Amino acid sequence: MKCLFATLVASTVLLVPFGRAVAFQDTNVNSRYRIELITIDNGTHPPSEALQRELDRLVGRPYRTETLDAVERRVRLEYPSYRVTRVVAKGGMQDHIRVRFELESTRKIIDFSSPRFSYHSQQQFTFGAGADLNFERASFNFGLITDNNERVERYSGYHGAVVAPIAHSRFKVALLGESYRTQWNRKTLMVSDALYRTRTNIEPTLIYDIARGLELRAGFSFNNLEMQFPVARDQAVNAVITTLRYSRQWQLGLTGTQTLEAGYSLRAAASFLRSDFDYRRHMGEARFTLASGNSEKSTSSLSFSSLVGAIDGSAPVLDRFVLGNTHTLRGWNRFDLAPAGADRVIHFSADGRYHFVRAVYDTGTLWNAGRPKVLRHSLGVGVVVSGITAMVAFPIRNGSMEPIFLVGMNF
Missing domain, CATH: 3.10.20.310 (membrane protein fhac)
Structure with a gap:
């Protein structure tokens, strides 16, 4: 036994350095x-x-x-x-x-924009596509869209924009033009008669790059509303528009990033612009994202976003706030919350993704000044494949919960 033990000790002493x-x-x-x-x-x-x-x-x-x-x-x-x-x-x-x-x-003279696509099981399809024309000193954009997601109404039509820098300065000039035909949900028709059949908008804007990632936009918006009823005259919604936006990304090591995006916008319509409405629309947004992976395929991410808005005065349905679409309160239908929109909004969202699994939590409230507020919540779980998300979202409330199915890109 002693010989065996001595042999094991000697073997260990000789082999350990070699193994290291x-x-x-x-x-x-x-x-x-x-x-x-x-x-x-x-x-x-x-x-x-x-x-x-x-x-x-x-x-x-x-x-x-x-x-x-x-x-x-x-x-x-x-x-x-x-x-x-x-x-x-x-x-x-x-x-x-x-x-x-x-x-x-690899910048092309003609570059087709990424298509915009989403489906909401209670609000149907949204689809848009466009093209960019890039020249030495200016760029042009043209697109077609039918959207039943962002505003109270579904709007369908076309839009175009041109952006050109002012030589040897941080300024750019931009001109946006758009024309849409609208369709209204029956719940909206039951609560409002101040609706329009078509709308056209022209927005000349001056853009100033204050610092890296910080941009200021100021200009005018001239909206013309062709009202729903033939006896009603067209209405003008002319406003001064101002937007301040900040966007910055920081590298965390070689494969991680953190991104901060924030913005504040003011839209003020007044009689001196020959507007039929007099109001001020304030809106602030912020989003913070942590992500790991490479630029082609993010393996995991966590983001938090918030939205706060208020309208002073009487605004048309065009500029009223909505919740309950593919970006906010994803388990709710916006026509059940505020079929004609509202003039106050608060919303918060947490969005997490790990490989192809994605989960979201939304909470927010939408109300009119002087009316009670009701805080609502929703949860969603889905999968992401090649940039397309398919998700089932549920409203969190007492009683029955009817799930909403969502699928699309960029939401």
Whole structure:
């Protein structure tokens, strides 16, 4: 027994160091090379400070394919309109290499916009498609849409916009034109007679880039409403519009991001603009998102969004708030909450995704000034495949709960 024990001890003493040597041996044949320099070949749009710091950290480190793959995904995320090619060459010192990311613009003169599509089991389809024309100093957009999601009515028609920068300045000028025919839900027809058959809108706007990610828009909106009843004259909704928006994304390591989006908009219609309405519409929005994965396929994300709005004065149905669609209170039908819209709104949403599974929680209230508020909640669970979400959402309330089925892109 003593001999056996001595043999085991001796074997352990001899094998452990050998085992450690094998365990820590680097099998990557390229690890003996070190990164001498890593650059992005694009003189017109230098990388952000966050991306440049990531590149600087890699200088002097061993060359590893998986690390550069992650960096390349980060470059693609920052330059979505460019084709990225990685070039590896011999460095100036022995056992050193240089890495260069070459960027080639993929911006097309004609580019078809991503289609807009959603289906709500109680509100039917929404669909839109468009095209962008990109030139040296200006861009044009044209689209067709039938929407039964954003406003009280379903509107169908076309819209077009042109945006052009003012030379050697941070200013841009924009002009939007749109024309729609409307359809009304029977519940809306029962509670309101101030409805219109068609509406057209022209919006000239001046855009100013205050700082990186911070944009101010100011201009006018000239809406003409052809009223539902032939005896009623057309009505004008002319307003001053102002929007302040902030959007910024920060890199968390090589594959994670955090994004903050916030905005405030004011729409003020007044008689001095020859408007038939006098009111002020305030709305504030914010969204914070944490995501991991690469630019092509996010593996997980968590986002929180909020909406607050109020209208002072008497606004047309056109500008009243709604809840209960594919973005807000997803387990409810907007025509059951406020068939003609409301002048006060508060909403909060939490949206989580892990691989192809997605879950949402919404809560909010919609009311008119001087009337009681009712806080409502909803839950939704679904799957995401190739950017398309299919979800079943439930209202949280006492009594029976009728589920709502949602499917679509970008919601």
